[in-house]
Amino acid sequence: MVFVHLIAAERRCNMAQTHQLATRRHIHLEDGGAIAEIFTRGSDPYRKIVNGRQRKPVGRPVMIKAGMRAVEWESIKAEKPMYELCEVATPVHSMFAQPHLLRMKIVGKYERLDFIPDLRLSVDTGFAVQVAKGAFVEAVRNWTPVRQGTLSTLIVEVKDDADPRIEDPDYQNKLRLAEQVYRNVGWFFTTVVRSTHISHPKTDPAIAALFLKRKTTLSPGDLSAVREAFGSQEKLPWKEVVAALGGGPTGVRKASAMHVRRLISVTVTEPLTDRSTVVRVQDGRPLFELPGNYPW
Template identity: 40%
Template sequence: MKLKHSSGRAGSSSGVQFFDDDGIARIVRSNEGGPVRRIINGRRRGRTGTFVSLKADMRAMPWESIRGELPALQVAEGATSVSKLLVQPHRLEINVRELRRPLIYFPDMELLVDDDLIRDVIRGVPFAMAAATPRSGVIAPENCRKLVLEIKTEDDPRLDDPTYDAKLRLAAEVYRRLGITFLLLDRWHHFPIEIVDRFRQIAIDRHTTLSLSDHDALRRLYTSRGTTRPYINVVETLGGGPLGVAKASAMQVRRMISIDLTEKLQADTKVHLVR
């Protein structure tokens, strides 16, 4: 596959074109680095909104489904294995010889993740459970792998649309040729309510302010007692009570600590200091 860079107008979008014997595909991104499409298109009924994400450089991420995209955002925000996230990250234009106009596809989410997360999900582990697994170290964003997600809910009107299915298959092939992992995730399997709720509680406190003294206190705790401590010790070290809980959550989102979220969060839940 040959690559050709293609730039849009200043302030609008830019992208890369991909040529092969079967046609042309083009990925178009926002010059501002945020979502390429901010307007909720109303294809789903019900609540919509935005989620201001630290992992999206404090941008407001739009979500169209309270049962699909919002849980995925909450999980990605709190997962140690995820370094960056972006909703509506680009527009994929696929030119097919049989069609006069290109097929247009907007993926739900693009993440930068570690290899273990991708490997676990591919072998059948629900995405939220794979994300809940603690890490003793993290991968810098520049060394993470790109993961594109499409999240399906049971009320999506496109579930039985053969044209949409064909478009997804073509999109998957484009991403494969680019070395990007593309996953189609069904909400009911990959985002169990009980696991998502643990991430939701973490994400609520994502904007909590952390001071230098908080960093120092955390370092002293682990320096004297090893690389894994009970959750209650971390909370008490950070001031105890609701404030300590909020600071621990903020540190989880910032990938400074990694809480084991595979089971219900309790006083003795293991918390790793992240290298």
């Protein structure tokens, strides 16, 4: 196994020939020297995956947590549900698909290993720690919003159960090396597999219901209505939040949008019912465009 240790500060330089911004970090290997470099394209994905040559289902949904940008997926069984889970999960603050190229120059069988992860997430640090200990979806199910806390970067590689690379020792070695590089940068890294880390029979229906209504428009009046409904209470049933927002389908849509925008958080351990528990998200980091209208 190759071990890495960060020994120099990062250096940023413009790569004129590729129009990329390179962040170069020097990594010391036990059996020699090496360099790990991270190349990005500013606010654009490093690699475009949706094009006219695809002969399989692909998608480009616009995500709120991607800054209202399209997030491309090419795996309908793994990437699509993972991106939807991240959009809905309260501990996830932002997402960026195909965020960078990690280029690792090493000593060994290959002189260079390139790796483009599927996702870069900004998450609550406590959540990232829980993900490192177990399944991503379980960490989402067990998460309780916190009043204060720090954010961390979580790099995610998404795999379908049928992906042959799961059993490829060379590929697994590349992931292990990438994890060590990210750790030295101060980031978390995880690989998620659909059946184990993304899907849960009791959570999937709640995620789907909230995701479909995430783009509903909210107004300052909606925030005031929810504030009045909570009063001094810490929790409310879903039914009361929906009623405060007008009831019926309109109330459901607005409450769902408030959840995705991190104004409130409804439990996703079970399919949504009138009795589902809703709490206020009070960490001061809502995804809402109207300054001064944060309800708490």
